[in-house]
Amino acid sequence: MQNLILLILCILVTGFIGWNVLYLLSGRKGFERFFAAEKIGLSYLLGFGVITIQMFIMGLLGMRFTRLAILLPWVFVAAVNLARGLRRSRSEGRGPFRFCVTDLALIALIALQTCYNFFRALIKPIEAYDSVAIYGLKAKIMHLAGGLPPDFFRALASNFHGAHPDYPLLIPLSEVWVYTFLGNFNDILVKAIFPLFYLSFILVFYAVLKRITENVRLSLLFTFALASIKQFSDYSTIGVADLVLGIYFGAALFYLYAWIKDNKNTQFLNISLIFSILCAWSKNEGIFLLYIVLSLLFLYLFSNIGKIPNRVKWHLALYALFAVALSLSWMAFKNYHGLVNENFDLAMLNIGRFITGLKKIPAIMYEYQKQFFGFKKWNIIWILFAFVLFKRARTAVSGNIRLITAAFLLFGLGYTLMYIFSAVEIAFFVRFTGSRFLLHILPVSVFWMAVIYSGEGICPEK
Amino acid sequence: MNKKIFHILLTIWIILWINFIVRDLLKRGDLQDYRALVTKDAEGKHAHTYGEQFYKFLKFIKREIRENKSYKLVGVENLSLAHRRAVYFLYPALEKESPDYVAYYNDRRRGTGLLSVNTGRFHGID
Numbered sequence: 001m002q003n004l005i006l007l008i009l010c011i012l013v014t015g016f017i018g019w020n021v022l023y024l025l026s027g028r029k030g031f032e033r034f035f036a037a038e039k040i041g042l043s044y045l046l047g048f049g050v051i052t053i054q055m056f057i058m059g060l061l062g063m064r065f066t067r068l069a070i071l072l073p074w075v076f077v078a079a080v081n082l083a084r085g086l087r088r089s090r091s092e093g094r095g096p097f098r099f100c101v102t103d104l105a106l107i108a109l110i111a112l113q114t115c116y117n118f119f120r121a122l123i124k125p126i127e128a129y130d131s132v133a134i135y136g137l138k139a140k141i142m143h144l145a146g147g148l149p150p151d152f153f154r155a156l157a158s159n160f161h162g163a164h165p166d167y168p169l170l171i172p173l174s175e176v177w178v179y180t181f182l183g184n185f186n187d188i189l190v191k192a193i194f195p196l197f198y199l200s201f202i203l204v205f206y207a208v209l210k211r212i213t214e215n216v217r218l219s220l221l222f223t224f225a226l227a228s229i230k231q232f233s234d235y236s237t238i239g240v241a242d243l244v245l246g247i248y249f250g251a252a253l254f255y256l257y258a259w260i261k262d263n264k265n266t267q268f269l270n271i272s273l274i275f276s277i278l279c280a281w282s283k284n285e286g287i288f289l290l291y292i293v294l295s296l297l298f299l300y301l302f303s304n305i306g307k308i309p310n311r312v313k314w315h316l317a318l319y320a321l322f323a324v325a326l327s328l329s330w331m332a333f334k335n336y337h338g339l340v341n342e343n344f345d346l347a348m349l350n351i352g353r354f355i356t357g358l359k360k361i362p363a364i365m366y367e368y369q370k371q372f373f374g375f376k377k378w379n380i381i382w383i384l385f386a387f388v389l390f391k392r393a394r395t396a397v398s399g400n401i402r403l404i405t406a407a408f409l410l411f412g413l414g415y416t417l418m419y420i421f422s423a424v425e426i427a428f429f430v431r432f433t434g435s436r437f438l439l440h441i442l443p444v445s446v447f448w449m450a451v452i453y454s455g456e457g458i459c460p461e462k
Numbered sequence: 463m464n465k466k467i468f469h470i471l472l473t474i475w476i477i478l479w480i481n482f483i484v485r486d487l488l489k490r491g492d493l494q495d496y497r498a499l500v501t502k503d504a505e506g507k508h509a510h511t512y513g514e515q516f517y518k519f520l521k522f523i524k525r526e527i528r529e530n531k532s533y534k535l536v537g538v539e540n541l542s543l544a545h546r547r548a549v550y551f552l553y554p555a556l557e558k559e560s561p562d563y564v565a566y567y568n569d570r571r572r573g574t575g576l577l578s579v580n581t582g583r584f585h586g587i588d
Contacts, residue, residue: 116483119496123496123499123500123507124499124507124511125504125507125508125511126550127511127512127547129543129546132546132547132549132550133546133549133550136550137549137550137553140550140553141553141554144553144554159556159557160549161541162541186504188504188507221472225475228475228479230479230482230483375478375482376482379475379478379479379482380471380474380475380478384471
């Protein structure tokens with residue numbers, strides 16, 4: 001019981017830290033542009049992101065992970081925010097909470113799925129393959145050491161085959177943060193963080209859709225669609241990084257889109273920047289996803305160069321510089337510690353490997369079609385996606401939504417090239433990673449469909 | 463998109479959604495699993511998830527070997543899920559090629575137990 005109370009407290013404290021980061025990034029006026037539920041979701045997603053980065057830096061400096069040491073800097077941030085008017089701030093308008101019976105039924109279905117996910121996560125300890133072999137193991141090592149041991153990466157590489165010492169530490173450090181707060185190792189309760197990622201994102205997804213489409217019913221419908229996709233909900237119960245990466249990538253693109261739609265709200269751009277950095281902090285593939293976000297930003301910048309004020313151009317340049325500097329620092333850090341991924345590495349990019357890799361295309365295509373018709377995992381989402389792309393091809397490549405369409409192109413191209421260049425036996429590699437990698441783009445796909453159909457009147461509010 | 467098509471798609475979606483949840487619960491046996499797990503404490507949840515016999519084996523090894531000692535697993539397929547769980551569970555003891563202990567699991571010759579490489583003493587699990 002004491003553990004449960006501490007867990008709830010840990011989640012509230014994490015959310016409070018995220019709340020402060022959100023306020024810091026938005027300023028008072030910008031902060032008030034978010035819906036209340038959206039702020040709660042964003043706070044949780046940001047909270048775990050910034051705490052784990054802080055813990056990583058503390059670990060590198062040789063500091064021990066204690067509740068006090070981790071929380072102390074945030075006391076000052078909270079004090080500054082309070083002085084800047086955080087307590088008096090309000091949320092956007094009337095908020096998204098005006099629902100009729102159909103809307104309430106959809107909310108009930110989403111709530112049902114969410115409760116089921118919490119149940120499934122908390123009924124078992126950490127037990128899935130990657131959850132124990134990679135994330136849980138690293139968390140246990142750091143927790144028992146009380147920090148980041150000086151030889152952490154070397155010891156991981158030499159003592160544990162396939163523990164991927166090169167992976168970013170967001171998930172393991174999130175687990176360590178919970179263990180530190182609880183004051184003990186509890187690999188059952190710690191799993192609560194994963195369905196909470198899911199729930200937080202569902203709130204954010206709905207709020208962003210509502211803001212962009214201005215249609216409650218349509219936003220709820222597509223939120224339900226995303227929430228009920230089996231692969232998406234299953235991955236919120238097992239404790240691996242793929243769902244979290246999909247969530248951060250989705251959030252980065254949604255807020256970039258929201259900013260493009262309304263340039264005045266620079267807080268959306270700041271949020272997008274933070275989430276794209278958190279992509280790189282979630283998983284190796286996240287660096288590529290971060291560069292997709294940056295490419296889209298530049299695509300937008302160059303196609304609207306005359307219309308964008310200089311102040312915004314500087315903002316964008318700083319945005320890109322900051323993100324690139326951080327991603328390069330991480331790569332340099334990995335290089336310094338000799339952390340090489342055995343499946344795929346930039347050193348594998350060469351013409352010879354590309355030519356021999358072309359033979360892998362049939363195996364890759366075979367896996368893609370398996371996922372496309374994989375109802376068990378995806379319901380009919382990819383069939384719908386193809387249908388929308390075919391039926392609304394012109395809409396998909398016009399206006400601002402073309403940026404999201406371009407993201408699919410870059411994503412498909414990038415991941416296919418990774419398969420082509422990779423050193424792993426291809427049938428094995430695509431079979432074990434194909435459905436996980438699709439999670440990275442899933443939220444963006446559902447968002448894209450919702451935005452394309454928002455103008456169609458298929459889903460009237462009354 | 464036509465409203466009618468949209469409603470048909472939504473119906474298909476919900477049918478498939480319910481179908482796959484029910485399938486997992488009944489056909490895959492998740493419901494039985496949950497019924498068994500829901501009343502168990504943390505220890506019981508671990509035992510049920512890892513497999514009662516395998517968990518007993520891991521608890522035995524953890525109790526018998528000291529934290530800074532190393533072990534080797536025999537009878538657990540290398541890099542299998544059971545192997546990954548064992549390495550995770552037994553940490554901070556480390557798996558090594560030249561270990562202090564050899565842990566046998568359902569071995570044809572030795573059965574299940576722990577062999578101390580230094581003393582040559584084999585301690586079988588009850």
